[in-house]
Amino acid sequence: xxxxxxxxxxxxxxxxxxxxxxxxxxxxxxxxxxxxxxxxxxxxxxxxxxxxxxxxxxxxxxxxxxxxxxxxxxxxxxxxxxxxxxxxxxxxxxxxxxxxxxxxxxxxxxxxxxxxxxxxxxxxxxxxxxxxxxxxxxxxxxxxxxxxxxxxxxxxxxxxxxxxxxxxxxxxxxxxxxxxxxxxxxxxxxxxxxxxxxxxxxxxxxxxxxxxxxxxxxxxxxxxxxxxxxxxxxxxxxxxxxxxxxxxxxxxxxxxxxxxxxxxxxxxxxxxxxxxxxxxxxxxxxxxxxxxxxx
Amino acid sequence: xxxxxxxxxxxxxxxxxxxxxxxxxxxxxxxxxxxxxxxxxxxxxxxxxxxxxxxxxxxxxxxxxxxxxxxxxxxxxxxxxxxxxxxxxxxxxxxxxxxxxxxxxxxxxxxxxxxxxxxxxxxxxxxxxxxxxxxxxxxxxxxxxxxxxxxxxxxxxxxxxxxxxxxxxxxxxxxxxxxxxxxxxxxxxxxxxxxxxxxxxxxxxxxxxxxxxxxxxxxxxxxxxxxxxxxxxxxxxxxxxxxxxxxxxxxxxxxxxxxxxxxxxxxxxxxxxxxxxxxxxxxxxxxxxxxxxxx
Numbered sequence: 001x002x003x004x005x006x007x008x009x010x011x012x013x014x015x016x017x018x019x020x021x022x023x024x025x026x027x028x029x030x031x032x033x034x035x036x037x038x039x040x041x042x043x044x045x046x047x048x049x050x051x052x053x054x055x056x057x058x059x060x061x062x063x064x065x066x067x068x069x070x071x072x073x074x075x076x077x078x079x080x081x082x083x084x085x086x087x088x089x090x091x092x093x094x095x096x097x098x099x100x101x102x103x104x105x106x107x108x109x110x111x112x113x114x115x116x117x118x119x120x121x122x123x124x125x126x127x128x129x130x131x132x133x134x135x136x137x138x139x140x141x142x143x144x145x146x147x148x149x150x151x152x153x154x155x156x157x158x159x160x161x162x163x164x165x166x167x168x169x170x171x172x173x174x175x176x177x178x179x180x181x182x183x184x185x186x187x188x189x190x191x192x193x194x195x196x197x198x199x200x201x202x203x204x205x206x207x208x209x210x211x212x213x214x215x216x217x218x219x220x221x222x223x224x225x226x227x228x229x230x231x232x233x234x235x236x237x238x239x240x241x242x243x244x245x246x247x248x249x250x251x252x253x254x255x256x257x258x259x260x261x262x263x264x265x266x267x268x269x270x271x272x273x274x275x276x277x278x279x280x281x282x283x284x285x286x287x288x289x290x291x292x293x294x295x
Numbered sequence: 296x297x298x299x300x301x302x303x304x305x306x307x308x309x310x311x312x313x314x315x316x317x318x319x320x321x322x323x324x325x326x327x328x329x330x331x332x333x334x335x336x337x338x339x340x341x342x343x344x345x346x347x348x349x350x351x352x353x354x355x356x357x358x359x360x361x362x363x364x365x366x367x368x369x370x371x372x373x374x375x376x377x378x379x380x381x382x383x384x385x386x387x388x389x390x391x392x393x394x395x396x397x398x399x400x401x402x403x404x405x406x407x408x409x410x411x412x413x414x415x416x417x418x419x420x421x422x423x424x425x426x427x428x429x430x431x432x433x434x435x436x437x438x439x440x441x442x443x444x445x446x447x448x449x450x451x452x453x454x455x456x457x458x459x460x461x462x463x464x465x466x467x468x469x470x471x472x473x474x475x476x477x478x479x480x481x482x483x484x485x486x487x488x489x490x491x492x493x494x495x496x497x498x499x500x501x502x503x504x505x506x507x508x509x510x511x512x513x514x515x516x517x518x519x520x521x522x523x524x525x526x527x528x529x530x531x532x533x534x535x536x537x538x539x540x541x542x543x544x545x546x547x548x549x550x551x552x553x554x555x556x557x558x559x560x561x562x563x564x565x566x567x568x569x570x571x572x573x574x575x576x577x578x579x580x581x582x583x584x585x586x587x588x589x590x
Contacts, residue, residue, distance in 0.1 A: 083378070083382075127439050127442070128442045128443055132439070133435070133436060133439035138432075141432050144428035144432075147423045
C-alpha cells in the first residue's frame with residue numbers, strides 16, 4: 001500500500017513509519033523531518049500536499065497536530081494545523097486515491113475535563129480544551145466525508161501513550177512519560193498529580209500495532225481505544241521494580257487543574273474497539289516493560 | 296442589547312433585523328447589504344469583524360452561510376464562510392463581550408439524507424452534504440466554546456422556512472417556497488418531488504419569533520426546532536384555498552435525489568425545544584396564511 005503518514009517525525013510517527021516501511025511504500029510528511037527522508041512542510045501548503053500524493057494514495061495515517069498546551073498558547077496556529085490542515089489533507093487524499101483508508105489520531109480529550117464518572121461507547125463528547133474541540137469536530141468531519149465516499153475514515157481516540165521523549169512536546173500530560181525517564185535515570189521527579197491519580201495508558205508499540213490493525217479493517221466512525229488503567233502510585237512502583245530504581249525518587253505536588261484534566265480518568269469500557277480487535281497492553285507489568293524498552 | 300446579525304440582508308436576516316431593531320441596537324453584517332444600513336463584507340475579513348464589534352457585543356445571531364447546493368458547487372468558498380467565518384466570528388464576539396449570547400442558524404441537514412425513520416432529541420447527527428457537515432461541526436465547536444465560557448451558544452436547527460423570495464438562493468429546497476409564489480401569481484409550477492412528499496415547514500415570522508425567544512433564554516447546546524409536518528399535496532391544496540388559486544397549476548415530476556433529500560422528512564419529536572418554549576406555526580392553515588402574508 002501507498003501510505004502517507006503525517007507527523008511522521010514525531011514520537012508515534014517515527015515508530016509507525018519504521019514498522020510500516022518494510023512492507024509498504026510510506027511517504028513521511030512532517031513540518032520538520034529532522035533527518036528522516038520524506039516531505040517537509042505544512043499541511044496547509046498545497047505544494048506539500050501535491051508532493052505527498054503525487055503517486056496516488058491507498059491510506060493516510062494523520063498524526064500531525066498542535067497538542068493541548070500548545071494549542072491554548074497559540075489558538076490561531078492550532079486551528080490552522082488541526083482544522084484547516086486536516087480538511088485539506090482529506091481533500092487531497094480523496095483526490096489522489098479511490099476512497100483511501102484514513103486513520104485519524106483523535107484523543108480522549110474529546111470527553112472533556114473533568115471527565116464523566118465512567119466512559120463507554122455512548123458517552124457524549126464534551127471537550128473544553130481547544131485541542132479536544134478540534135479533535136471532536138474533525139471526527140465529525142471525517143465521518144461526513146466517509147458517508148460521502150470521499151475516504152474510508154476511522155478516528156482512533158488515543159489514551160496517554162508512554163513513554164514520550166523528554167523534549168518539550170507542548171503536552172500538559174508530559175508527566176506521565178517523564179516519570180519513566182526519571183526513574184530509569186535514577187533522578188528525582190516531582191509529579192503534578194496525586195499518588196491516587198488514575199491514568200489510562202498504552203505503550204508506544206501497542207499503539208503502533210493498533211494503528212496497523214486499523215489500516216487493515218474496514219470499520220469507520222470513531223473508536224475509543226482500550227487502555228490499561230492504574231493509579232500513578234502503582235505505575236511508579238512498577239517502573240521502579242522494572243528499572244531497579246528507588247520509588248521514593250518520585251514525589252507528589254498535585255496541581256488541581258492537572259489533576260482534574262489528567263488524574264481522574266474514570267472506568268473505561270471499550271466494547272466497540274474490543275469487538276473490532278483493538279487491544280491494550282494487557283497488564284501493568286507488560287505496559288511498563290514495553291514503555292521502558294522504547295525509551 | 297447590542298446585537299450583531301450576520302446574513303442580515305438575507306431572507307431571514309431582513310425580517311429579524313426589522314423586528315429587533317425597534318428595541319435593540321442592531322448591527323447588520325452581510326457580504327452585500329443591498330441598501331440596508333450596516334457593515335458590508337466577509338466574516339473572514341478581520342476589518343469587518345472589528346467594525347462589527349467595535350462598540351461591544353451582547354448577542355450575535357449568525358445567519359450567514361453558503362447553503363447546500365451552492366456549497367457543493369464551491370466547497371472551498373463554503374468552508375471559508377461556514378467554518379472559518381463562523382470560528383472567527385465566535386472569537387471576535389467573545390473578545391468584544393462578556394460571554395455574549397450566540398444564536399447559530401443550524402439546519403436539519405445535520406441529520407443527513409435520507410433521514411432516519413423518525414427524529415427526536417437522541418437522533419445521532421449523520422450529515423452527507425458539505426453544508427450539513429459544516430453545520431454539524433460548528434454546532435460542536437459552539438458547544439466547546441460555550442463550555443469554555445467564551446460565548447453562551449445555542450444552535451437552532453431550522454426546518455424549511457417559507458416562503459423564501461424567488462431569487463436564486465443556492466438552496467436545493469427552493470421548490471418549497473416557489474410553490475407559494477407560483478400559486479399566488481396563478482402560474483404553473485412543476486414540483487421536483489411527489490404529491491405525498493412529507494415536509495417540515497415553519498413560516499418566516501414564526502422563525503423570527505423563535506430566534507427572539509432564543510436570545511432571551513439561557514439554554515445552550517443544540518435544539519431541533521419544532522415544525523409543522525404535512526404532505527406536499529396538502530400544502531398545495533391549502534395554498535390554493537388561501538390564495539384563491541387552482542391547485543392543478545402544480546404538477547409533479549419527482550427527482551429521486553431531491554425526493555430523498557427533501558421529500559421524506561419523518562415524524563419529528565422536539566421535546567427539548569417544546570420544553571424551552573419554542574413553537575411551530577400550529578397548523579397548516581396558520582402556516583400558509585403567515586407565509587403568504589410575507590411574500
